[in-house]
Amino acid sequence: MVNFAGMEFIFYFFPVFLLIYYLVPVKYKDVVLLLGSYFFYASGDLKFVPLLLLLTLCNYFMGQQIRKLSEGYKMHDWQKIERKRKLAFIVSLDVTVLLIFKMLAVFVDSTLFPLGLSFYLFKMISFQIDYYRGEIPEKTSFLSVAVYFSMFPQVISGPIMRYNEGTEPQNRIYRLSQLEDGMKYFAAGLGMKVLLADRLAILWNDLQMIGFQSISTPLAWLGAAGYSLQLYFDFWGYSLMASGILVCLGFDFIENFHHPYASGSIGEFYRRWHMTLGRFFKDYVYIPLGGSRCRKNRMIFNLAVVWLITGLWHGNGLNYLLWGAVLGLLIILEKVFYGEKLKKLPVLRNLYVLVLIPLTWVIFAITDLHQLGVYFGRLFPVFGGAGVAVNTGDFLKYAETYGKLFLAGGLLCVPGVFDFLEKHRKNPVVIVLLLLIFWYSVYFVAGSGENPFLYFQF
Amino acid sequence: MKHLKESPFFFLLLLSGILFTILAAAGKNSIYKDQQYHPEKGPLLSILFAAMNEDVYPWQLFSEGQVAETESSKVNPAESDQDGQSTDGTSDTTKNTEEGDPASDSDDAAGNSTVSGNSAGNDSSAGNGQPTVSGNNAAMETGSGTGGNVLQEEPPYGENRPEPLRSSTEEEYLNHISADIYGDAGVKKAAEYPFVTVDESYFDDALFIGDSRTVGLHDYTDLSEHADFLCKTSLTIYKVLEENFKGMGTAEEVLKKKQYGKIYIMVGINELGRGTTEDFMEKYTEVVDTLHEWNPDARIIIQGIMKVSKKKDTEDKVFNNSNITGRNHAIATLADNYHIFYIDMNEAVCDEEGNLNAEYTHDQIHLLGMYNDLWKDFLMTKGISG
Numbered sequence: 001m002v003n004f005a006g007m008e009f010i011f012y013f014f015p016v017f018l019l020i021y022y023l024v025p026v027k028y029k030d031v032v033l034l035l036g037s038y039f040f041y042a043s044g045d046l047k048f049v050p051l052l053l054l055l056t057l058c059n060y061f062m063g064q065q066i067r068k069l070s071e072g073y074k075m076h077d078w079q080k081i082e083r084k085r086k087l088a089f090i091v092s093l094d095v096t097v098l099l100i101f102k103m104l105a106v107f108v109d110s111t112l113f114p115l116g117l118s119f120y121l122f123k124m125i126s127f128q129i130d131y132y133r134g135e136i137p138e139k140t141s142f143l144s145v146a147v148y149f150s151m152f153p154q155v156i157s158g159p160i161m162r163y164n165e166g167t168e169p170q171n172r173i174y175r176l177s178q179l180e181d182g183m184k185y186f187a188a189g190l191g192m193k194v195l196l197a198d199r200l201a202i203l204w205n206d207l208q209m210i211g212f213q214s215i216s217t218p219l220a221w222l223g224a225a226g227y228s229l230q231l232y233f234d235f236w237g238y239s240l241m242a243s244g245i246l247v248c249l250g251f252d253f254i255e256n257f258h259h260p261y262a263s264g265s266i267g268e269f270y271r272r273w274h275m276t277l278g279r280f281f282k283d284y285v286y287i288p289l290g291g292s293r294c295r296k297n298r299m300i301f302n303l304a305v306v307w308l309i310t311g312l313w314h315g316n317g318l319n320y321l322l323w324g325a326v327l328g329l330l331i332i333l334e335k336v337f338y339g340e341k342l343k344k345l346p347v348l349r350n351l352y353v354l355v356l357i358p359l360t361w362v363i364f365a366i367t368d369l370h371q372l373g374v375y376f377g378r379l380f381p382v383f384g385g386a387g388v389a390v391n392t393g394d395f396l397k398y399a400e401t402y403g404k405l406f407l408a409g410g411l412l413c414v415p416g417v418f419d420f421l422e423k424h425r426k427n428p429v430v431i432v433l434l435l436l437i438f439w440y441s442v443y444f445v446a447g448s449g450e451n452p453f454l455y456f457q458f
Numbered sequence: 459m460k461h462l463k464e465s466p467f468f469f470l471l472l473l474s475g476i477l478f479t480i481l482a483a484a485g486k487n488s489i490y491k492d493q494q495y496h497p498e499k500g501p502l503l504s505i506l507f508a509a510m511n512e513d514v515y516p517w518q519l520f521s522e523g524q525v526a527e528t529e530s531s532k533v534n535p536a537e538s539d540q541d542g543q544s545t546d547g548t549s550d551t552t553k554n555t556e557e558g559d560p561a562s563d564s565d566d567a568a569g570n571s572t573v574s575g576n577s578a579g580n581d582s583s584a585g586n587g588q589p590t591v592s593g594n595n596a597a598m599e600t601g602s603g604t605g606g607n608v609l610q611e612e613p614p615y616g617e618n619r620p621e622p623l624r625s626s627t628e629e630e631y632l633n634h635i636s637a638d639i640y641g642d643a644g645v646k647k648a649a650e651y652p653f654v655t656v657d658e659s660y661f662d663d664a665l666f667i668g669d670s671r672t673v674g675l676h677d678y679t680d681l682s683e684h685a686d687f688l689c690k691t692s693l694t695i696y697k698v699l700e701e702n703f704k705g706m707g708t709a710e711e712v713l714k715k716k717q718y719g720k721i722y723i724m725v726g727i728n729e730l731g732r733g734t735t736e737d738f739m740e741k742y743t744e745v746v747d748t749l750h751e752w753n754p755d756a757r758i759i760i761q762g763i764m765k766v767s768k769k770k771d772t773e774d775k776v777f778n779n780s781n782i783t784g785r786n787h788a789i790a791t792l793a794d795n796y797h798i799f800y801i802d803m804n805e806a807v808c809d810e811e812g813n814l815n816a817e818y819t820h821d822q823i824h825l826l827g828m829y830n831d832l833w834k835d836f837l838m839t840k841g842i843s844g
Contacts, residue, residue, distance in 0.1 A: 007501070007504055008498075008500065011475075011500060011501040011503075012500075012501070175464075176465040176468060177465055179468050180464065187467075205821065209674075209819075209820055209823075210826065210827040211827050211828055214678060214826065214828050389831065391677045391678055393677075394677065397677075428466075431466055431470065435470055435471065438471065439474065439478075442507060443507040446503075446506075447508055447510070447511045
């Protein structure tokens with residue numbers, strides 16, 4: 001049920017929740033949202049509900065302590081020190097919990113990693129720092145903090161919304177137009193996930209099935225491009241669904257992707273990709289370390305730290321570290337050497353991104369370092385990546401099969417296309433298109449409900 | 459009306475959802491009666507969409523529910539099993555068909571005696587003392603030349619097919635268990651045939667029919683340079699006769715245009731979750747009989763469904779090896795070792811426990827590209843000499 005693109009969520013949980021949410025008076029809406037969110041979370045990972053609750057209590061309690069110390073006309077030095085100590089304590093506690101469960105997942109059993117932990121803990125850290133910095137002006141109630149940490153549209157994979165981006169129940173908008181917009185975002189996101197990402201996933205699945213040693217070089221590049229699109233539409237689609245749900249609930253839309261593949265540098269790419277995570281690292285790690293307003297060596301160090309943490313955060317394999325390191329290196333090179341020159345090369349800078357980013361996604365995708373080597377050998381056969389039993393006609397075969405998906409996906413990567421549809425979302429043609437996308441997605445979801453392998457037919 | 463204007467998408471979603479629910483409810487006992495509905499997994503309208511995967515569409519509601527009623531009781535060749543064992547004699551004697559060379563019939567039972575091509579026996583060019591069959595025609599000639607001596611009369615096609623030992627139970631049906639209702643008698647009988655080692659030219663008049671596994675054989679071995687292929691990912695026995703294969707046409711078109719010497723078929727993994735062993739067997743029999751009708755001189759070589767790896771086997775309630783075995787045991791009984799043969803490539807790719815060797819697969823279901831050669835090599839040891 002925790003899957004937004006599943007029948008249970010679309011047809012049971014969400015409509016029922018929405019109905020109750022709209023029927024209860026404003027002052028109870030957050031209670032409904034909290035209960036609904038815990039029910040949602042429990043249906044996905046019952047055994048870790050107590051952990052979520054415990055962390056919520058700890059963070060709320062410490063947040064209040066820190067706040068209390070800042071009350072009054074003027075803060076004394078001891079108060080300032082005490083606040084800092086308390087903040088350091090709670091943030092380290094949150095980070096430690098994350099690290100412990102990461103360790104457990106790596107060394108004991110991957111099922112020991114609580115659902116959504118890396119996302120809701122980041123919201124907790126964000127809350128503490130914002131609270132400390134006074135960016136959350138008013139006193140917070142336990143209910144609204146608990147809702148912020150656990151709200152079901154975000155608890156599993158973000159977006160990592162800031163506390164003050166959420167609105168109090170009395171300030172949310174409860175109108176049909178809100179439902180209208182929210183459902184449109186949801187349908188668009190569902191289509192991206194089900195009709196594009198899940199279908200492109202079959203290509204990547206096919207490459208693994210064939211074995212990387214047996215794919216031709218053109219197919220290896222097609223695979224890298226396909227995986228890049230798959231990941232994008234999977235996550236952008238998810239984020240659109242999550243934000244669409246939020247809009248239905250009366251919140252503002254949270255943007256998490258802003259046409260990253262149209263970027264002119266790797267640095268820019270990551271300001272447009274998973275924006276709420278990038279913002280988190282920027283605001284809470286990079287800038288506190290000194291950001292770029294410091295000596296060059298220090299800046300390089302800061303970037304390296306941020307990207308190593310980013311790599312670690314994304315997964316538990318060495319390949320994620322390598323992925324973070326490569327991105328960090330590219331971004332450092334851009335900052336120090338050729339970033340300015342790149343800006344003056346309109347088409348080349350786009351090509352630079354469009355070639356390098358898929359290569360970094362290949363590192364992201366392949367957890368087995370030996371297999372990763374094999375894949376790069378196929379991408380660059382000049383470096384001695386001889387294939388075994390390669391079928392030289394494979395590129396044409398797969399290009400033909402997946403061509404339409406590449407075309408549709410490629411079009412959606414062009415900023416103007418999505419923006420145009422978004423701008424004209426009240427146009428009947430767009431409405432009918434979204435309706436078709438929604439039900440066509442449901443057709444795929446319903447068909448695979450009984451047998452998930454209808455996706456991956458043999 | 460004002461609301462409708464303000465949020466047309468929302469209302470259209472609601473309305474279409476209601477409409478689909480009504481259609482699903484209306485067809486629940488007619489066009490959708492074969493759809494299993496699990497209310498806990500989704501709303502009623504999901505059967506409408508699930509049914510589309512089986513080519514049942516809502517508008518058929520209005521053309522009266524006469525769909526899907528036509529197929530049963532068409533092909534049921536096994537009249538009685540009273541003398542079901544009598545064909546054993548035939549397969550015994552086929553051991554001796556080759557070349558009249560006394561040496562060859564004292565070969566071990568593994569059936570690796572080989573046939574020399576054009577002129578029986580005196581071709582030693584193939585080296586290491588093991589002459590191999592060269593070319594399909596040669597094989598045919600040898601067969602017909604000697605068949606008269608040793609072989610009995612050509613057994614009539616499609617007779618004496620064994621009946622199942624029991625029926626699948628309701629519980630097995632509901633749990634997608636493909637019961638082993640035939641036992642291994644068919645497999646044993648099929649293994650009695652003395653297959654011979656052949657070279658690649660043997661496949662020059664062969665046709666391969668299959669699902670994605672056969673696609674792998676096509677794409678990652680050089681068999682496609684010799685044989686024709688009618689293969690498509692997600693092919694099932696239910697679709698073999700209807701499918702329009704890209705670049706080839708339907709099976710009927712292909713088989714009516716060209717007479718093949720051998721037709722290899724391997725399907726059955728995709729439809730493991732569909733129906734019972736009986737259902738599968740009924741359709742399989744129909745397909746094999748139809749292929750035979752279109753290409754009466756071709757040998758039909760039924761290939762047992764390739765197994766899945768141990769990981770898949772233990773984790774999956776549907777795609778597991780006991781279900782595969784249940785179905786393989788059924789289709790093996792079609793083999794009469796004269797028109798129809800049964801071979802099982804699992805012996806070439808499975809580990810000691812009988813699961814697909816984990817090293818040969820990534821997705822637990824398909825051979826990695828490079829290991830399709832194991833399958834091809836296996837096929838080259840299963841030539842039919844007569």
